[in-house]
Amino acid sequence: MSEDSAQGSTTGAARLDAATTYAPRLEALDQLRAYLVVLVDVIDQHPEASMARDEAHWRLEELVDELTRTPPSAPRVQSRWLRLVPVLREVRPDVPIPTLTDLVKHAVGNP
DSSP, X not given: OOHHHHHHHHOHHHHSOGGGGGSOHHHHHHHHHHHHHHHHHHHHTOSSOOHHHHHXXXXXXXXXXXXXXXXXXXXXHHHXXXXXXXXXXXXXXXXXXXXXXXXXXXXXXXO
16 A cells, blocks of 8 residues: 555545534444544554554554444543554554544543
């Protein structure tokens, strides 16, 4: 996957627009799940092998796994998200972290 197409897959404007902030919780949860599954693939295809990439990948997979639970645990989801953010910023600075953080909070609620 080219760098341009990888960035296009993760930028927030197309997939995480302002309307998602106010979407019903189940729709927000579905959108978060779908976006993070795509992000796993994007991280897998990152051209530079590094410890940060590997850590971002396994932390992201932990979060995706937690989101498959019915219902997901809000404290665990938010905890996993907080641990993922620093390495995700390093590996994929184009990911819209503030928008995703809002979506995580809306999708699972605050603990």
